[in-house]
Amino acid sequence: MSCLEIIGDYGLRSIGLGERLLPRTDFTLCHQFTLIGSGLIWNLYFGILALSFGFFLANALALAKASRNPWLRKPAEWFVFVFRGSPLFIQFFLAYELLVLLPRAGIDIPLGVTTLTIATSWLTSAWAGALIVLFLNTAAYSAQIFYGALQSIPKGEIEAADAYGLTGWNKFRRVLWPTMMRLAWPSYTNEAIFLFHATTLVFFSGFPALRQNGDALYYAKFFADKTFNPFVPYPIAAFYFILLTLALITLFGVINRRLNRHLPGARTARLKVRPQIIR
Amino acid sequence: MFYSSFLVVLVLMAVTAPVALAFGFGGALAARSTFWPLRMFGKAYTAMVRGVPDIVFFLFVPVALDQGLEYLRHRIKCPDWTEPVRQGNDFVVCAAAKLPLSTSPQWWHELYGFSLAVATFSVVFGAFAANVIYGAMQAVPHAQLETAEAYGMSRRQVSRRVLIPQMWSYALPGLSNLWMILIKAxxxxxxLGVADIVYWARELGATKSAIYAYPHPDWRVWYFLFLLVFYLGMTRLSETVLGHITARLSRGQATMAGEAQRKADT
Incomplete structure (x- = not known):
């Protein structure tokens, strides 16, 4: 069997396309590269969606946390504390058990004339449940970053905005928000990298991998268990993740340059790769 | 069992923290060394953890360590064994080289698994700590080191008397961050297969588990909720303690925090 055939069979295995059965014997390097690479689709899916939804919630949370109104501030502070103070692993387990508790048949909401049934069983599957956890988690972490950036906006810029007569939404959109983004971006890059790494936890917590459609690490572990040889699959997974990290750094670097384009070159903050490691 | 598993977690943290710190210290010193292979080793060690998810290491290191140890014992104890160790998909060593020996009691197996876990955590967190400490060493004002050299101290003396004492206040924010991460890891x-709190929460909470059928409904939610609160409490406690240490260490330092303290005193 040539390598191209294997790629054809297993390239999309992780999303349920192609060959149903995983290889049993003769694990070639090609098998390992293909399957682990196909698992990466899930990591990308979780990472990209959680990051892009989380971005908006994080902005809202950061503003709420900086707000003077305690009815806004307190819930935001608690949300951030709970999600940053506890292990993501436990969050996954707890979320899974909570979602399992929802009635299988769905929740009936009586609306007088008709009853609206909300299906809930799909929430227990990884693609939805884990995504929700990751989304909330990254929102909390990014909110903290954005909040820190919001607090360190130079006083002069705010005074200048006031002097121009900008208030409310206009002031926020034209002055505060761009500066906040600019200041937060290096840390936010790390957060993004670290979120992609966290996606590997999904299939090791309660969420089941349906029909063995797992992520990159799931397949790496599969091979390591089958061959009793950890020295091949894990470095392959590591290799993929290093590529992913490099791609992320490039992408975020481009955005960083755009955010800082009005500044003289010397003051441009260089992106430093310092991924924080575990949540 | 559930309660003693908390002890397991606490012991793990208590053992791992100093060992990882020592690893990190060694790694950072190696990365600064003038001897090329040692420097390369230190840099590779610190760079290892960047870009690769930590869980990969958590899965990889124990198996690698286990097989490495067994292989070594295999070479020492059974020199007349001719077959290769890797036979297809199997890893075969002679019976005398098995770790732990299949005849040894249960607690020995558990202890071995636990020490593998500690070793893994130490290696991984040592790399993180090396990163932090290396950065802190770079952050010590260069003028201070030059002054020390001007006083005629040798390289070693500079390291011991100026660099290392000064470094701690720069390293502390990173290290306290690391401690938080360790708690959450x-x-x-x-x-790693150690029967820890997650394991027991799953076992005891379930209505029907591998060991026993419990006469209560599914309580796993409550067990996990309790764990969540436990970790939140740990985080809060550490934040307070670390805050005190930071304040103590930044006394008299030429940093912003030290300056603020000086102003508050006068």
Missing amino acids: TPLLFL
């Missing part, structure tokens, strides 16, 4: 013990 402890549930990964579950992945």
